[in-house]
Amino acid sequence: MTRQLTDRPRAAVEPKPAPTPRARWSARTRRDFFVFLALALPNLLLIGVFTYLPLFNNIYYSTLDWTLGSASATVVGFDNYVTFFTSSDATKVLGTTAVFTLITVGGSMVLGLLVALALNSKIRGTTFARSAVFAPYVLSGVGVGLVWLFIFDPGYGVLAWLLRGIGQQSPQWINDPQLSLVMVIIVYVWKNLGYCAVVYLAGLQSLPQDVMEAASLDGANGFRRFVSMALPLLSPTTFFLLITTMLSSLQAFDLIRIMTPLGNGTSTLIYEAYLQAFGAFNRAGYSAAISVVLFAILLIITVLQLRFVERKVHYS
């Protein structure tokens, strides 16, 4: 006789009834949701009103032939975009924007890193030097622009005075379009390298000392340690700076406005948008189209950086 082992028949498992929406949104959930709304909604509303509303307004205006100050406008679809991209302005403005952005981002970051390396050394006066290097970054762009205009003035500027001392004439920094761009780039890099220096300095001071010491024990010299160890370990800092400085360079306005109000040679996308709407032309629709182009470029750059550049970053 075999004993048949049989399990006690199980009670049929009744499927649980699906929770009704009311059950899913229990009192606790609802309370949490209202807390969330109370905390987040004001901020979302602010972002909506001050960021998204102007953005959508701007996109709408870019489809109009609208003279600023005029109560009426004509819908022209994509005409403003076509006009911009088929005019010689587009090449000039995009070229100026590219030159300005690449040099100011590269200049600020390279010089900022060099300054950070100097400030990271244990020599006297580094505390004062750190403050001095960072100070221009927090100064008003308008004030900085006015002071540097005086320095660059070919008639009675400090630079002209120094050049005359060695028998040289001052270049026409302000009137010559090419030199105007050089002048604005110099001042922009001077103003912003302190920011890069401070961020790099923080990065340098947080490098793992054991790794650096190990490299040193292995016989790596200072240059080798910097290139093979410090730079890769600083890549998160570099990545952060690359995004922030590129975005701020593409949106640089105050120095350009103060130092070269005509925008002759210094008209970047953002300044061209300003000149077209609020300068002499009053082409609000055309200006809005240029702003949308700038927005698209900023968006693409940010996405590309996040998508591709971040992959090469070493976080540890």
Place this chain on the structure above:
Amino acid sequence: MALNLDRRHFLGLAGAGAGAAAISACGGPSTGGSAAATGAADIDFSGVKPAASIDFWSNHPGKSQDVEKAIIEKFHAKFPDIKVNLVTAGANYEEIAQKFQTSQAAKSGLPGLVVLSDVWWFRYYSNGNIIALDSLIKQLDIKVDDFQKSLVADYKYEDKQWALPYGRSTPLFYYNKDHFKAAGLPDRAPKTWQEFGEWAPKLQASSGAQYAYIYPALAGYAGWTLQNNLWGWGGSWSNEWTFNCDSEESVAALQWAQDSIFKDKWAGVSSKEAADDFAAGITSSTISSTGSLLGVLKSAKFNVGVGYLPGGPKSESPVCPTGGAGLGIPSGVSKEVQLAAATFLKFMTEPENTAQFSAATGYMPTRTSADMTAVLAATPQIKTAMDQLAVTRVQDNARVFLPGADQEMAKAAAAILTQQGDVKATMTSLKATLEGIYTKDVKPKLKS
């Protein structure tokens, strides 16, 4: 149970906000009507009571803030029921225009009275931003006949008066008397640029100044002052609506200017303000507005001479443009505000007040009956500006009626005078630009 706010939920919320924003985006200008002027109809002000308070937007041309305040105080004494608030609405004509246009777009914050320059009033007219003053002139009995005729005519269009002259100027030839004396030159402005071309090397050799002459700053109003050179050579920026800035005469005028800098090397280009460069002794002479006269006389540490603008090989006179600003009344404010503003406008341009304004700034008195005896006794140089008015010429349409033309002219001048660009090619390119602006922005708004 905790609330799970994942990315999808968050994006959903953000999307809802964005949707609301998109709906809100359906504001802005009306896309149904035309952009023609709306202030053209005569407004009936009968029975209207002036507003108790108005804003007066000024950029204080010729550093006139103090004298404007003084005239406003006199106005308050005479019209205690109307308060005028003087608002600094910009540092120059462009900034005040920017604020005015932006307020038009925002449909709020407009002043009762606004300073408008020679290149801006027509744009305000064509956008319907200012009212015709004719009915107010009649109701308040403003003596238009007593104004300088040519200055009043500058603001006339379609038989209507759109503004009245305020800080009106001409360019003047400023020279350092001490430098001229040291060089053995006569104590006067040159009659022609050719004559000055002969004087310049002597001036440069004896004065010690960097330049014998400095061209006005390009970012300022290069298009305004360079008309003098163009007209002297028989050229112009435009003749009516024909753009002839690339004509043989115009090219010759600017070629001569370029040579004075790069070939003969006695001239330079101001970077900021030619009058300041002159007062600082950097140059022996320059051309600048009459509105700079008092400032130059105060700051220069040498004897200042002023004279008419030099002529050229084709024309010795008239080669001087008028310029400066007028006063207009916005269309977007109430009739009460418009009437109060017109009352103040009338007072501001009364003969004694225009004389007071002239004495403080150097601008020309806009009224023929203004008693200038005391003013001229104190500053006799103002007489030169007043007399030069008789030999002025109406500005080229291209400069005063084309939006942004002044800036394009300045860029062309920069290419020629600072980069030694090819004059003919630069002017041909400028002509194409000006024609483009005319076709797009002006021609559709002109009355046939």
